[in-house]
Amino acid sequence: MAQISIEKYQDSDFKEVISILVSSFEKKFYHRQNLTMDNIENILYSIWDIKAENSSYVHFVAKKDGKVVGAILIRVGKQLKSNKKIPFFNLCYHYGFFNMLFLIFKLFVLERFTVEECYVEHIAVDKFIRGNGVGELLISYAEEVLSGMGFSSLxxxxxxxxxxxHLYDRKGFKEIEHISSRFKGYFIGINQWVFMRKNLIKKVKENY
Incomplete structure (x- = not known):
């Protein structure tokens, strides 16, 4: 297998990352929605606004032969207000008001974040390369960077x-709280969740 490289996310990776996210979380995105994979990708292209220079996040991609095969997005500070203009009514016209509203709720329903800690908003790996350690590489790389930035937990x-x-267990994440949520179940299709945290080895703070 060709070597996997972990790199800082660039804006040019945007479409490939969206495609991997949709395919990785396919069941969650499709739950209670009348949308195709292409529909969902097109909507996310229009509403997602995470730029490479956004200081609220650290964002890395895994690449094989120059193609994005995995991604991890970690929030490290208060979310900045987006300046992106979302063509909401145009999207509703093409995909339906209910579909749009429901999808937007999905994008926020799993959020659990406090300013004092780093939080993994998502980690996704191309389904054709799973089982080859890509997820573990992404987490290990992110932990190294976060430790260098002075953060103490993830x-x-x-x-x-x-x-x-099982991967998070192996990487040293500990179960902090079990969450049962019918609200999440309604929007995502899954009621039972686990909040996990890992303490990081603090290093001298580096510029990133």
Missing amino acids: SLVVAESNIAK
Whole structure:
């Protein structure tokens, strides 16, 4: 297998990252929605506004032969207000008001974040390359960078039934809280979640 490289996210990676996110979280995106994969990707292209220079996040991609095969997005500070103009009514016209409103709720329903800690908003790996350690590489690289920035912990939320939880267990994440939410179940299709946190080894703060 060709070597996997981990790199800082660039704006030119945007469409590939969106494609991987939609395919990785396919069941969650499709839950209670009458949208195709292409529909969902097109909507996310129009409403997602995370630029490479956004200081609220650290964002890395895994690449194989120059193609994005994985991504991890970690919030490290208060979210900055977006200046992107979302063509909401135009999107509603093409995809339906209910579909748009429901999808937007989905993008926020899993959020659990405090300014004092780093939080993994998502980690996704191309389904054709899973099982080759890409997720572990992304987490390890992110931990190294976050430690160098002076952060002391990293947290995330994962579905209890998600096999990715075994990876987080191996990487030293500890279960902090079990969450049962019918609200999340209605929007995502999964009721049972686990909030996990890992303490990081603090290093001398570096510029990033």
